[in-house]
Amino acid sequence: MERIKSQELFSQAKKIIPGGVNSPVRAFKAVGGNPVYIDHGQGSKIYDVDGKEYIDYVCSWGPLILGHAHPQILAALQKAMAKGTSFGAPTERETEFASMLINAVPSMEMVRLVNSGTEATMSALRLARGFTGRNKIVKFEGCYHGHVDSLLVKAGSGAATLGTPDSAGVSVALAQDTITLPYNDLKAVKELFSKHGGQIAALIVEPVAGNMGLVLPKEGFLEGLRQITAQHDSLLIFDEVITGFRVSFGGAQGFYGIKPDLTCLGKIIGGGLPVGAYGGKEEIMKHIAPLGAVYQAGTLAGNPLAVSAGIETLKILSKPGTYEVLAEKGAYLSLGLQTAARQAKIPVCAAQVGSLLGLFFTPNTVTDWGSASTSNTTLFARYFSSMLKQGVYLAPSQYESSFISTAHNYEDLDKTIATAECAFQSLGTGS
Numbered sequence: 001m002e003r004i005k006s007q008e009l010f011s012q013a014k015k016i017i018p019g020g021v022n023s024p025v026r027a028f029k030a031v032g033g034n035p036v037y038i039d040h041g042q043g044s045k046i047y048d049v050d051g052k053e054y055i056d057y058v059c060s061w062g063p064l065i066l067g068h069a070h071p072q073i074l075a076a077l078q079k080a081m082a083k084g085t086s087f088g089a090p091t092e093r094e095t096e097f098a099s100m101l102i103n104a105v106p107s108m109e110m111v112r113l114v115n116s117g118t119e120a121t122m123s124a125l126r127l128a129r130g131f132t133g134r135n136k137i138v139k140f141e142g143c144y145h146g147h148v149d150s151l152l153v154k155a156g157s158g159a160a161t162l163g164t165p166d167s168a169g170v171s172v173a174l175a176q177d178t179i180t181l182p183y184n185d186l187k188a189v190k191e192l193f194s195k196h197g198g199q200i201a202a203l204i205v206e207p208v209a210g211n212m213g214l215v216l217p218k219e220g221f222l223e224g225l226r227q228i229t230a231q232h233d234s235l236l237i238f239d240e241v242i243t244g245f246r247v248s249f250g251g252a253q254g255f256y257g258i259k260p261d262l263t264c265l266g267k268i269i270g271g272g273l274p275v276g277a278y279g280g281k282e283e284i285m286k287h288i289a290p291l292g293a294v295y296q297a298g299t300l301a302g303n304p305l306a307v308s309a310g311i312e313t314l315k316i317l318s319k320p321g322t323y324e325v326l327a328e329k330g331a332y333l334s335l336g337l338q339t340a341a342r343q344a345k346i347p348v349c350a351a352q353v354g355s356l357l358g359l360f361f362t363p364n365t366v367t368d369w370g371s372a373s374t375s376n377t378t379l380f381a382r383y384f385s386s387m388l389k390q391g392v393y394l395a396p397s398q399y400e401s402s403f404i405s406t407a408h409n410y411e412d413l414d415k416t417i418a419t420a421e422c423a424f425q426s427l428g429t430g431s
């Protein structure tokens with residue numbers, strides 16, 4: 001039997017933690033089998049409790065852009081820890097971190113720190129509603145913005161039933177204030193705003209969609225969203241929880257040159273600790289308590305450990321050449337995987353921007369949730385299992401992206417491509 005210790009730990013966990021996991025994406029439901037229990041990580045690798053090594057392309061679902069157990073991050077944490085873990089009173093480091101975020105993200109004039117990406121999007125929506133005095137929110141099918149009630153509508157791989165929430169426990173009334181449209185469909189956005197623009201508080205979008213697999217914005221899509229929302233005095237919210245400090249140091253907005261009104265951050269900015277942030281124009285951010293009437297708070301918000309890991313991460317990322325090198329590795333791996341698939345005659349649709357990668361098992365061009373969902377998930381599950389067995393750890397779903405860290409070297413990438421060649425070959429013959 002493989003991964004015996006993982007299996008034992010999973011059986012114990014299942015008795016007292018729902019599904020054995022603290023986030024459903026960690027369960028291997030979409031691919032079959034049991035989750036791998038991790039003992040430790042180092043650089044580009046993780047090691048499971050049975051002692052097996054994997055090249056890791058999950059990187060904690062995006063945060064670990066510097067790889068596991070980066071010595072400078074650990075040192076910063078140790079230094080911060082010695083002074084105490086939390087005060088519930090301001091520290092100088094929060095201002096230092098906030099100023100780093102504002103200097104990096106083009107549209108941010110003020111920023112508020114929270115504890116997760118979900119808190120960031122939830123708070124940004126409340127702020128948008130409070131600021132505009134309107135209730136409706138527009139989102140795109142297949143975009144995930146955390147488990148905020150009103151955003152659990154057509155949120156990625158969740159069930160896509162018209163007009164109803166994806167999750168039990170979300171009231172229909174709440175879901176009805178959320179309007180969903182197909183990603184990359186500017187015409188649908190125009191039509192909606194021409195009819196209901198006056199009721200729409202905000203449009204929230206992943207400027208690069210990373211939660212239905214990887215789907216890039218079509219040329220002109222983000223520009224169009226900027227124009228239309230501005231015309232109707234609705235706020236444009238970029239959910240950059242994945243793309244922030246990933247696609248470029250200035251996030252997707254820096255990469256594509258579009259300035260949203262509000263931006264949500266998370267993942268990378270915590271350096272592996274729980275953090276989120278939302279920020280934007282001063283005239284909007286001034287509506288947050290204690291300055292304004294939109295209430296939002298957090299006992300552990302701006303936590304000294306998280307902020308220290310964040311500061312150190314951004315310092316390292318800001319070094320010249322970081323993103324160029326990451327993008328070269330991203331392009332190299334994507335091309336290698338596509339070539340391997342083509343040689344095995346497995347039809348795939350690949351996407352890549354910087355160190356963010358996606359590979360759909362479909363002959364179609366993927367531009368939105370509709371086309372993404374034409375993927376052959378059975379084939380993906382077999383590919384996933386084969387890769388895992390050979391020591392490459394991918395996210396256990398067709399509808400997730402892969403992440404490369406600065407710790408991944410060309411040896412890792414070549415090994416991954418060779419592994420994929422074997423995996424694709426076995427798919428070609430076995431089906």
Ligand SMILES: *Cc1c(COP(=O)(O)O)cnc(C)c1O
Pocket residue numbers: 115116117118119121144145146147206210211239240241242266267276
């Ligand atoms: C992960 C993610 C979130 C939610 O962040 P959590 O820290 O998991 O709450 C929100 N938006 C996007 C785009 C994400 O990828």
